[in-house]
Amino acid sequence: MEIIKKLGEFIVGSEKLLLWNRKNGENEDKSLIYRIPNDLIPDMKKVERFAVKDYERALVYQSGQFTSLLTGGIYELEKKHRNSATEIIFVEFGLIEFTWGIPYFQNALSTLESLPVGANGTIKLKISDPGAFIQKIVTSNVIYSVNSLKKFISSLLITSLRDIFKIYSLKNLIQANRDDLRAMIQVKISKEFRLYGLELIAIDILGFAFAPEHQHFINEIIDNS
16 A cells, blocks of 8 residues: 655755754754654644655554655655554664663672673664564654663663673683674674664673672782783
């Protein structure tokens, strides 16, 4: 069922186009989706022509069923489908970057000797499959920000890092080659990310954190390295 017609690749002339007008703000407050209808556009009768930017994708649903994935360009919604049964969801398609951290006192990660360890770093990713991202992560949420995604990904990181860190002794973890450790983590979590429509571009570990009562062990390892 064809409910969307592509008019062209560029915004030209004086046509009144609906756009995802993004608000400037902190990176982690940045929205990753924009749903129509919404509070500002409650009536789909007002949605005639709209533009999808190159760094966005738009998903079209009719009566809750997915019908189209739109790339950059100008589109027209067929008049008979400008009703409450139609929904358009814009999705961020550019690079997403943020920091991550798992405190040692969460007892989420531990070494081979069962010593608690924390870790922090940076991550870069993209939404590679907007449909899976909406279906499996965003679901019915009207607002979904980078910070929302960060919280979701934290649970995935904990599961993957727990499996990796538990094979390292404290000494081996501190002395581990960061590039090797990073590569191991990237391989493990990339598969998991793809299940949710995400593509892991890069992950980095900036440092570890340990309980104060274990600091003397760490000092000994560093002194003897």
